[in-house]
Amino acid sequence: MIDPTVHPFGKKMRIHERLIESTLFAFALLSIVITLGIAIILIRESYLFFSDPEVELWGFLTGREWQPMIGRFGFLPLLNATLTTSVIAMALGIPVGLFVAIYLSEYASDKTRGILKPVLEVLAGIPTIVYGYFALTFMTPLLRSIFGMETVEIYNTASAGLVIGILVLPMIATMAEDAIGAVPKELRLAAYALGGTKMETTFKVVIPAALSGLSATFLLALSRAIGETMIVALAAGAGPNLTFSPFEAAETITGYIVRISGGDVSYNSVDYNSIFALGLILFLITFTLNMISRKISRMFHQEYE
Amino acid sequence: MNDLNGQTAFGHAADVSSLMEKRRRNGLVWHIVxxxxxxxxxxFLILLVFSIIDSVFGYAVLRNDVEPSALVAGKDSVSAFSRSELEDTARTRLSSGILRRVEYDKPIAERSDKDLVSLIEEYVVKPKVLKTWGFWGSLTERKAIETYIAENEGSYATFRSWLTPSFIMADQSADPLRAGIRTALLGSLWIILITFVFAFPIGVGAAIYLQEYAVDNRLNRMLQLNIFNLSAVPSIIYGLLGLAVFVRFMEPVTSGSFIMGTVDNTANGRTILSGGMTLGLLVLPIIIINTQEALKAVPDTLRMSAYGVGATKWQTIWYQVLPVSVDRILTGTILALSRALGETAPLVVIGASTFISVDPSGIFSKFTTLPIQIYQWSARPQGAYRNIAAAAIVSLLILLLLMNSAAIYTRDKITKKKRLEA
Incomplete structure (x- = not known):
């Protein structure tokens, strides 16, 4: 006899189920804990940094010299180097990445795509330290032989920037191809029907229609370039330097963090706290870029779905 | 009548065809671009691969402290020595301190020929690298190499591969001719293991919650957005998090002193456990996103039929959804772990970049990893370090390749098995 009050999945089972669900929920909640952890630690250590008598916020934001040894904490040289490498990276990565994406989605045959996509995947899967080695042993000598040994220093932001551009290229190409591929076929067909050539259709119809997705891609790539560490640590040089010449050595924000933490730095020193203050700035910049990128791409998804 | 000749709705025929010509040319130019x-x-990919391979093989110009021919007349290389000559040289030429240590480890009479050759080369002949050439340079700059040898007395060139079995098996050394990557390789494997143990259950669990349980409310949308944001946080920030939390705040735990009382305190919390957990946090959002994609690919009809025969939610997930998606979940996880394997910046930030020549013995050991080793060797200006950095890069890339092929292999195997069962 089956007792109708004892369901095979009785009360006991349901507690079981609820337990599992709450455990899984706790795992998901951990991601919030990580974000909060990052925020709390960066803010706490930055607070310690700025409460140091040697440091003042205004001097930090506007100072043109970063020499912790003699109490100069102006972070403009570091920011300037970060922007220099990132701008160079974008100058290479955005056009080439976009053109590769256009070629893949509008021009290439299935066979060519089948060869090119794995190439991009391999490029994207190579660790950044390998790109750093490439910058140091290939890009720098190349730049020096083109522009002259006197003009180009052994460590320079141009070499690091160009290689970061190569690093973000596959990411830009893949994401831009997705954005372009999301443009409905009808738009292209309408443009052809009006007599547009392939190039005109691409530039006057497809690209404008995919613009929000493309800008989201570019912002994400910029954020990646700003946060890139090992390439600049190897190729851009050690030592803050406020310069606008891409051929001079200049340390970036990430390069400084790696150099300082790589040596044995003692806790509660100004050096130790300074890397967290710089980390906070890095986090704020990249976080803002990511959020804007996300907002833009959400808008674009609403457009066509 | 003639006036109308050549007129079209768009203008004069000649204008139209020149315009068409221009448009076609524009199209062609952009196609070329x-x-x-x-x-x-x-x-770029070809150059990248080439520049690495180029440094792995090539001529190295060496100079010996003591020529083999000065040890045994008429023999140009130590490996040509006879057994008795090897033993004699070792007994007479090694300094007394080293000789005592060597005899204490294993008496010279019991050592193999190969062992003695490497002993003599290390402590007596002591070859030093003067200059190295890449593969391309070795082919094209023969003259320069010959002049260089002529200018430096006692130097000789050997064509060598910097990536050898002994390079993989040897431990860290300041001499590029003897340095190897065993310690770094073991460190990398340990780190990956901890990362996997830490991030896989949590990542998959979180993904199951978000994909299978979460209703569309504010909290869950925030969770999802947060995970996307985390996946785009620069890796160096995770290093700072690991430094402050695992290395400093949780030092009693990560250095192992909470279970073993006093341990080797030189690690100061900069242990494999700290490194693995730091990378675990880094790959967690990637594992979650990849697993969610895998779960999304499972058709809803499967869930509905499970509910239809009376399965509970968890039973549906455990017996239906997960078995179908396990191949994709594993592939996604291995991709995330390959990312961890190549990460350098977070580990340097938590302080793993000191010179370490002792193999890691457990999760509370100090460590170095392959990428860190590559970073340190690349950063040195001397030529030979560049060569061993390239050899280490090739080892790292082979390891990554092995991991990814393992992923593809298991995926295919599971897919095939599923197809047979169906």
Whole structure:
């Protein structure tokens, strides 16, 4: 006899189920804990940094010299180097990445795509330290032989920037191809029907229609370039330097963090706290870029779905 | 009548055809630009691979402290020595301190020929690298190499591969001719293991919650957005998090002193456990996103039929959804772990970059990893370090390749098995 009050999945089972669900929920909640952890630690250590008598916020934001040894904490040289490498990276990565994406989605045959996509995947899967080695042993000598040994220093932001551009290229190409591929076929067909050539259709119809997705891609790539560490640590040089010449050595924000933490730095020193203050700035910049990128791409998804 | 000749709705025929010509030319120019850009991307990959392979093979110009011919007349290399000559040289030429240590480890009479050759080369002959050439340079700059040898007395060139079995098996050394990557390789494997143990259950669990349980409310949308944001946080920030939390705040736990009382305190919390957990946090959002994609690919009909026969939610997930998606979940996880394997910055930030020549013995050991080793060798200006950095890069890339092929292999195997069962 089956007792109708004892369901095979009785009360006991349901507690079981609820337990599992709450455990899984706790795992998901951990991601919030990580974000909060990052925020709390960066803010706490930055607070310690700025409460140091040697440091003042205004001097930090506007100072043109970063020499912790003699109490100069102006972070403009570091920011300037970060922007220099990132701008160079974008100058290479955005056009080439976009053109590769256009070629893949509008021009290439299935066979060519089948060869090119794995190439991009391999490029994207190579660790950044390998790109750093490439910058140091290939890009720098190349730049020096083109522009002259006197003009180009052994460590320079141009070499690091160009290689970061190569690093973000596959990411830009893949994401831009997705954005372009999301443009409905009808738009292209309408443009052809009006007599547009392939190039005109691409530039006057497809690209404008995919613009929000493309800008989201570019912002994400910029954020990646700003946060890139090992390439600049190897190729851009050690030592803050406020310069606008891409051929001079200049340390970036990430390069400084790696150099300082790589040596044995003692806790509660100004050096130790300074890397967290710089980390906070890095986090704020990249976080803002990511959020804007996300907002833009959400808008674009609403457009066509 | 003649006036109308050549007139079309768009203007004069000649104008129209010249306009068409211009548009066609524009199209062609841009087509070339697109093809050129794509070629450039492929070229970058080729150059990258070439510049690494180039440094792995090539001529090295060496100079010995003591020539083998000065040890035994008429023999140019130590490996040509006879057994008795090897033993004699070892007994007479090694300094007394080293000789005592060597005899204490294993008496010279019991050592193999190969062992003695390497002993003599290390402590007596002591070859030093003066200059190295890449593969390309070795082929094209023969003259320069010959002049260089002529200018430096006692130097000789050997063509060598920097990536050898002994390079993989040897431990860290300040001499590029003897340095190896065993310690770094073991460190990398340990780190990956901890990362996997830490991030896989949590990542998959979180993904199951978000994909299978979460209703569309504010909290869950925030969770999802937060995970996307985390996946785009620069890796160096995770290093700072690991430094403050695992290395400093949780030092009693990560250094192992909470279970073993006093341990080797030189690690100061900069242990494999700290490193693995730091990378675990880094790959967690990637594992979650990849697993969610895998779960999304499972058709809803499967869930509905499970509910239909009376399965509970968890039973449906455990017996239906997960078995179908396990191959994709594993592939996604291995991709995330390959990312961890190549990460350098977070580990340098938590302080793993000191010179370490002792193999890691457990999760509370100090460590170094392959990428860190590559970073340190690349950063040195001397030529030979560049060569061993390249050899280490090739080892790292082979390891990554093995991991990814393992992923593809298991995926295919599971897919095939599923197809047979169906």
């Amino acid at each position: 697109f093809v050129f850009s794509t070629t450039l991307a492929v070229l």
